[in-house]
Amino acid sequence: MEMGDGLEQPQRFWGALTIWLGLTLAVLDGAIANVALPAIARDVHADPAAAVWVVNAYQLAVTISLLPLAALGERHGYRRIYWAGLGVFIVASAACALSRSLTALTLARVLQGFGAAGIMSVNGALVRFIYPRRLMGQGLGLNSMVASVSAAGGPTVAAGILSVAPWQWLFAINLPLGVIALAIAARALPPTPRSAQRFDLASAGLNALTFGLLIIGIDGAAHGQGRFVIAGELLGAVAAGALLFARQMSQTAPLLPVDLLRIPLFGLSVATSVTTFAAQSLAFVSLPFLFENNFGFNDASTGLLMTPWPVAVALIAPFAGRLADRYAAGVLGGIGLTAMTIGLIFLTLLPRHPGPVAIIAPMMLCGLGFGFFNSPNNRAMLTAAPRERSGGASGMLATARLLGQTTGAALVALCFAVAHARGPRVALALATIAGVAATIASLSRLGGTAGRGASA
Numbered sequence: 001m002e003m004g005d006g007l008e009q010p011q012r013f014w015g016a017l018t019i020w021l022g023l024t025l026a027v028l029d030g031a032i033a034n035v036a037l038p039a040i041a042r043d044v045h046a047d048p049a050a051a052v053w054v055v056n057a058y059q060l061a062v063t064i065s066l067l068p069l070a071a072l073g074e075r076h077g078y079r080r081i082y083w084a085g086l087g088v089f090i091v092a093s094a095a096c097a098l099s100r101s102l103t104a105l106t107l108a109r110v111l112q113g114f115g116a117a118g119i120m121s122v123n124g125a126l127v128r129f130i131y132p133r134r135l136m137g138q139g140l141g142l143n144s145m146v147a148s149v150s151a152a153g154g155p156t157v158a159a160g161i162l163s164v165a166p167w168q169w170l171f172a173i174n175l176p177l178g179v180i181a182l183a184i185a186a187r188a189l190p191p192t193p194r195s196a197q198r199f200d201l202a203s204a205g206l207n208a209l210t211f212g213l214l215i216i217g218i219d220g221a222a223h224g225q226g227r228f229v230i231a232g233e234l235l236g237a238v239a240a241g242a243l244l245f246a247r248q249m250s251q252t253a254p255l256l257p258v259d260l261l262r263i264p265l266f267g268l269s270v271a272t273s274v275t276t277f278a279a280q281s282l283a284f285v286s287l288p289f290l291f292e293n294n295f296g297f298n299d300a301s302t303g304l305l306m307t308p309w310p311v312a313v314a315l316i317a318p319f320a321g322r323l324a325d326r327y328a329a330g331v332l333g334g335i336g337l338t339a340m341t342i343g344l345i346f347l348t349l350l351p352r353h354p355g356p357v358a359i360i361a362p363m364m365l366c367g368l369g370f371g372f373f374n375s376p377n378n379r380a381m382l383t384a385a386p387r388e389r390s391g392g393a394s395g396m397l398a399t400a401r402l403l404g405q406t407t408g409a410a411l412v413a414l415c416f417a418v419a420h421a422r423g424p425r426v427a428l429a430l431a432t433i434a435g436v437a438a439t440i441a442s443l444s445r446l447g448g449t450a451g452r453g454a455s456a
Contacts, residue, residue: 004126005129005188006129013355014184015126015130018082018144018184019123019126020143021042021178021182021183024177025119025174025177026116027107027147029152031153037051038051038247044102046102049386054102059113060113060215060216061116062113062402063108063215063403066121066402067395068199068203070392070398071255073309073394074127074391075196075197077191077192078126078394079122079185079190081119081121081122082123085115085116086178088114088115089174089178093174094175095111095112096112097171098173101455118359121391121394122391123398124378125188125390126192127143128382129390129415136325136382136383137322138325140324141320142321142444144317145314151310152307152310154160158172190252197252202247203247203254205225205305221414230381235445239351245258249284252384255392257392257393257396259392260385264445266380266385267385268444271441272333272373272377272445273377273401273404274403274406275399276374277401278408278431278434279408280404281404282430283344283366283428284306284408284410286412286415286424286427288306289361289423290425291305291306294425295353308367309366310367312364312367312370313367313368317374320332320372320375321379330444330446333439333442336369336374337373338369338439339372340373341432341438342362344431344432345426348364348429380445411430
């Protein structure tokens with residue numbers, strides 16, 4: 001089935017609105033769950049370490065299911081997977097709100113993670129069919145703005161709800177928003193081509209083992225798990241990954257998109273994404289500890305000092321998206337990541353008693369740099385892939401982001417375990433190194449065939 005170059009107005013607006021609502025649900029839910037952990041642990045009489053699985057279970061479910069659901073999208077249509085993901089997310093949110101034990105809540109969060117993966121796995125692919133090629137960077141910029149505003153507002157929303165209602169209401173607020181998104185999605189999302197290939201269930205299982213054992217092993221290393229257990233988990237991830245890679249090499253539309261990774265622009269964009277999100281996660285997880293434990297700021301001040309980064313991303317993202325439709329992602333990403341790295345250097349070298357301006361200025365610079373990178377990089381990944389492989393590109397886009405974020409968070413925990421009080425500064429130094437690596441990867445896209453991808 002031949003599809004046109006994007007949707008006409010007003011259907012384009014309604015299709016984009018559906019994506020924005022789904023993004024808001026997924027991002028806001030992650031942010032508010034982190035804030036609610038202490039309240040949840042107290043209410044269900046759980047150890048704080050056990051309560052962390054409310055977050056970990058969600059992240060693990062998302063990570064292992066992104067690529068399989070993207071592959072299903074190529075075979076059954078992206079809007080069907082997106083709509084089903086929204087439906088599962090709504091049902092799981094209701095189950096979270098009705099939970100009265102940690103076990104019940106954790107299981108509901110697993111289901112919610114699968115729903116969120118349905119939303120995120122085909123998000124980018126749908127953008128490719130909603131917007132015409134000439135406006136796709138603009139569309140991705142608007143997505144980035146929505147995600148940043150949701151991330152910035154998440155802690156405030158959570159704090160406001162917890163001040164007047166129990167933690168269950170944090171999940172209940174997903175219901176009306178989700179039902180609205182579901183209704184719009186049923187009418188506004190575009191039909192997309194479908195592949196005739198059968199879904200590879202064995203590859204989906206190997207994918208789950210690879211990413212599941214990798215994430216568990218990294219997390220275990222960061223939290224002092226036994227060395228032999230960690231080694232077994234990581235070796236299992238390597239073995240499953242090797243089997244998965246070998247199986248994918250003979251397929252024309254593989255679940256793990258090795259065919260797309262052979263495209264220089266796509267492969268370098270994935271590397272840029274993983275390293276950039278690792279740098280962001282290293283900074284975001286460690287900075288609150290630096291502000292409170294090292295500088296003596298209270299919770300409210302720390303929250304305010306963390307806000308300039310996502311606010312700056314929201315401000316610059318639409319502008320960067322428009323530029324992405326005209327200029328190479330390697331150039332825009334190189335400029336943005338250089339700015340972010342300089343900001344990270346200033347944060348790493350903060351004096352013992354910095355004033356608010358000394359913190360806010362580099363935080364803004366980091367946010368502006370990150371926002372300048374994100375939309376162009378996403379556009380490069382999506383347009384480098386052939387149109388019929390938009391699902392594989394979209395799934396890899398989301399997987400690269402989560403892999404970078406998870407690795408960064410685990411490295412922070414490792415820094416704290418090794419460097420103790422100096423842990424936050426060591427983590428920021430690692431973030432700076434990751435920022436340099438990301439800048440080099442981005443600029444590498446300017447040479448030879450790396451600057452060319454498939455047509456959108």
